[in-house]
Amino acid sequence: MTQIYLHNTLKQRKDLFVPIDEKNVRMYVCGPTVYDKAHLGNAKTPVVYDVLYRLLCYVYGKDHVTYVSNITDVDDKILNKHKQTGKPIQEITQETYNWYIEDMAKLNVLSPNYRPRATEYIQEMIELVKKLIENGHAYESQGQVLFDVDSMPNYGYLSNRSMKEMIAGARVEVADYKKNPADFILWKPSEADQPGWDSPWGYGRPGWHLECSAMSSKLLGNDFDIHGGGSDLIFPHHENELAQSCCAYPGTHFAKYWVHTGMLMINGVKMSKSLGNFYTVDEILAKNPAEALRLLFLTTHYHQPFNFTFEGLNEAKKILDKFYNALLKNEDIPVQKAEPSQKIIEALADDLNTPLALSYIHEDVNALNKAETPEERKTLKAQLLADAYMLGLLYNNPSSWFKRTDDDSSEIDALVQKRLEAKKNKDWATADAIRNDLKEKGIVLEDGPDGTTWKRI
């Protein structure tokens, strides 16, 4: 069986992945808060875990992997959106959820086994808080329930920070209802016009971290294999999830492997609305193929910061043009089932080395382009597609890759026909004029042994 290595934040190094139960490999990845359209960073993380999910399915079998990615649909950001727009909360969350699912589909992200919503697990969260109070890890103060960090001697071990440092940071919210400034909210009261649920502590709503503890426990158990998310979540979100879960269920360890993806930057700086370099997935995909964005995400190792540039996106598109050219030339060859090559698997098993894996896809494409016999083509095409599947690439139809839905084929075909006439008469001036006119419209003509074909580049 393939040995998978993953960078484990708990150990701050690469770690051999040994599932708790290889018949039931379990992964939980923090999903979006549904208050606004997904931005590029929101898309990069699920693409990365999609590759990991594909790898786990390959190694352990699809039926032996459970992948959970949550939807946060109760949060103050949603509340703020409601205040700003006047739109009902339900509408905001549902609409944003739908956009997110559309984006994920375009990026060829496989559906997780579960996409639980926080609001569907309120009872579980209340139970969790009760347990924490019972176990002496939480206390009520001025209508809120807080986690008592002093009750957990090793609090801070995931993010590798000590209480001293956190207080020295002096940016921790100091509030008189907290015993320790680092204590965080488990449950807080809601106004009558705010979303809330009845609880032993009155009408209120959960703190941010609670849902992941409750949902992962319910869907995956108290101990599971992989917990993922962006590296910005390590503290405080994941640290606090870990604290809640371990303290609520003594003797359990929560996630065994913590995997974090590097942040996305735009032209070398952090993406932020105030800097004006903020891009939603939606607006990028309006003008660029989703597959190019997906490929671009995979050109950098997931653990590194990822620098988004439009040059990079164009380069990704050109690479796909090359890949689809090879497939287009072999469109008549029937698709054969094949296993992914060992080197692709090895690259991915080594802490998801997608850049190295991509270099093997290039090798596959080069080999296919050089293939001479139909048998060779058949084998190499199958190999390419099987390898690309592991990265979730080459899922488009090769001929539609080079066309646009609004292209008027008959008009272009007529021009091609006209040019063929000119060529027959050796009227090169007319022939070239037609070629150049089309080129200006982004259409490239290719003269081959079987006639002329056109592509949109």
Place this chain on the structure above:
RNA sequence: GGCCGGUUGGCAGAAUGGCUUAUGCAGAGGACUGCAAAUCCUUUUAUAUCGGUUCAAUUCCGGUACCGGCCUCCA
């Protein structure tokens, strides 16, 4: 201030204690083509800096500089 990560050719981006250090884009030359495009062949260019360990370091260790992230909501 604390904690983390990074610095590889014109650009993107892997890998590695020694051997010809990937892969892609761009550039150069060639084949093919009426000309192109696509494809194929050939090819130029790199390991921030200073020390240490070592027979040997881009790779290991330490210092310095610079960049980024987190410490507050964030994928």
